Amino acid sequence: MRVVCAVVLLFEAIVIGLFIPVAISLEGMEPATAASLWGGMAAVALVLSGLQKRTWAHYAAWALQAAFLFTSFLVSGAMLIAVVFVSLWVTGVVMGRRTDEMKAAHAARAEAEAAASGDGGGEGSATTASPRQTR
Template sequence: MITVTPGMRRLCASVLGMQAIVVGLFTPVAINIQGVEPTLAFTVGLGLALLCVVVIGLLKRPFAYLAGSAIQVLTIASGFMVPAMFFLGVIFAALWITAIFVARRVEGVTSR
């Protein structure tokens, strides 16, 4: 079970907030540069952005961190539509993992 700390919530919310902007901007890139059908691009791009925002609101609950991890996988998978998203998805996944572990370590040290 994940122990949720205030620092972990703040860091993970920051990562998901930045990620929501990037995946939202995925939509026009997918349509104009990659030639993806607009309906599919809107569904994927804005759907992922909305998921990020919803999970930010749920970060007080441990299951939200599993949902955030699933968002990282979906972001990487969006690279099949816009290849740059493979790289950006890996960057966000690394930031997500780092946010969780750094916050745990910092708050573990300060609680002693």
């Protein structure tokens, strides 16, 4: 899950950074205001992308998604882009959790099969012969 979230944040940082010239040229926003608002958000997204292994960074990224959604009201047409990225974030979290659960279930099943198949660590239970090895 954390890898998918990090990738979404990385691409989101690029898009947030591209809001700066759009806000300046289309909305007539002051360059310092646009750069501090979306430039700061883009920098935070980059930092949080690298820190997704930490739980607090994951929750901070949720706050960043909310900030991205709310600031998209300031630039016309940005709401659609913000909704797309927030949707990607939510999808990444949901699908990532499902994938993590499937990996954990598979590992538990493999461990249970290994424990049930033999004496739990003898010579024969360490590896099983594949079809290639029996030929």
